[in-house]
Amino acid sequence: MKTVNIGLIGAGDISLLHAEAIRRCQGAQLLGLWNKTDGLAEEKSKLFGCKKYASAEALLADPALDAVFVLTALEAHQQYTLMALQAGKPVLVEKPVGRSVAEIESMQQAAKQAGVLCMPGHNYIYEAGVMRAKELMEEGKLGDLVSIYVLYNIHHPEAVAARYPGVIRHIMTHHAYIMLYLAGRPTRLSAMKSVIHYEQITQEDLAMVTLQLENGGLAHFCASFAADDHAGDPWTMMIKIIGTKGATRFSYRDWVENKPATVHSQTYAAYPYSIYQEVEYFVHRCLGQRAAPLSSLDDAIIAQKIIDAAERSAAEQRHIDLI
Numbered sequence: 001m002k003t004v005n006i007g008l009i010g011a012g013d014i015s016l017l018h019a020e021a022i023r024r025c026q027g028a029q030l031l032g033l034w035n036k037t038d039g040l041a042e043e044k045s046k047l048f049g050c051k052k053y054a055s056a057e058a059l060l061a062d063p064a065l066d067a068v069f070v071l072t073a074l075e076a077h078q079q080y081t082l083m084a085l086q087a088g089k090p091v092l093v094e095k096p097v098g099r100s101v102a103e104i105e106s107m108q109q110a111a112k113q114a115g116v117l118c119m120p121g122h123n124y125i126y127e128a129g130v131m132r133a134k135e136l137m138e139e140g141k142l143g144d145l146v147s148i149y150v151l152y153n154i155h156h157p158e159a160v161a162a163r164y165p166g167v168i169r170h171i172m173t174h175h176a177y178i179m180l181y182l183a184g185r186p187t188r189l190s191a192m193k194s195v196i197h198y199e200q201i202t203q204e205d206l207a208m209v210t211l212q213l214e215n216g217g218l219a220h221f222c223a224s225f226a227a228d229d230h231a232g233d234p235w236t237m238m239i240k241i242i243g244t245k246g247a248t249r250f251s252y253r254d255w256v257e258n259k260p261a262t263v264h265s266q267t268y269a270a271y272p273y274s275i276y277q278e279v280e281y282f283v284h285r286c287l288g289q290r291a292a293p294l295s296s297l298d299d300a301i302i303a304q305k306i307i308d309a310a311e312r313s314a315a316e317q318r319h320i321d322l323i
């Protein structure tokens with residue numbers, strides 16, 4: 001297989017993990033990047049040992065480039081994803097894929113028209129333990145689904161949280177695609193949110209959602225930037241599935257280094273590995289073997305509908321039907 005040359009549009013915090021994922025991925029190479037603020041582009045291109053392009057247009061015009069990762073802030077995902085697809089470059093776009101269902105549909109349409117892949121950055125499901133849980137579910141080894149829990153409790157300083165939307169949109173997008181992958185579609189939901197530790201930001205730093213699934217089972221989501229959970233058997237990031245014939249779980253706490261990682265108070269190795277595995281899958285399975293991603297733009301659209309409904313449910317204090 002020829003080396004897959006990758007370009008990054010956006011070089012903020014998450015580019016550190018994507019650059020490392022590309023470095024670890026045999027047969028892939030980080031060719032260059034562009035970032036809106038030139039200082040950061042300069043710093044990151046030196047750090048990663050890659051080219052710095054003068055503009056997104058210049059990056060996309062490079063015939064040596066085989067694929068593009070769109071890693072900008074959410075509000076610019078649609079613009080750069082459409083530009084890359086129209087330039088005929090396969091795209092990996094970070095989550096949440098778009099700000100609205102319409103934005104994601106426009107990317108889906110552009111990918112179809114260009115005949116190239118647009119893969120959502122739904123990284124958590126590319127971990128081996130999560131893929132095994134899916135296999136056990138599909139083979140009926142856990143029986144009928146009773147309940148699925150996706151729990152996230154990682155403190156984030158207010159200055160960092162200010163760069164993102166509230167935890168429903170920013171964090172629960174992960175919960176939504178994880179549930180779609182492991183347990184299927186929900187029929188309705190009910191959400192509550194709160195602001196516990198922010199002093200300036202008005203968007204939520206804590207949210208919980210209960211969802212009913214098509215088979216009648218229930219899902220429970222918790223997303224919190226308000227506090228860490230360092231208790232015994234902590235719920236830092238956990239997926240638990242209970243079926244009529246068996247149960248399983250995946251936890252960030254199965255791999256911990258006693259040092260901070262960017263804003264996380266400890267290093268939860270499963271998190272960077274989820275991005276390494278996602279990039280590996282993108283390069284080797286999707287580009288190399290034409291396999292479909294584990295989570296598609298259709299899933300991103302349903303995930304977005306869940307997020308929109310959760311925000312509406314919390315605001316209007318009522319259940320929302322999804323179908």
Ligand SMILES: NC(=O)c1ccc[n+]([C@@H]2O[C@H](COP(=O)([O-])OP(=O)(O)OC[C@H]3O[C@@H](n4cnc5c(N)ncnc54)[C@H](O)[C@@H]3O)[C@@H](O)[C@H]2O)c1
Nearest residue numbers: 010011012013014036037071072073074076094095096163
């Ligand atoms: N998959 C995950 O686990 C995970 C974790 C963190 C962040 N993310 C996602 O990655 C994306 C980037 O997050 P980050 O933590 O790197 O944020 P960041 O604030 O560190 O970086 C965002 C970058 O986007 C650029 N940018 C902002 N507005 C732009 C615009 N209008 N046009 C072009 N560029 C623009 C900024 O210059 C900055 O370099 C977000 O979509 C976020 O949701 C995913």
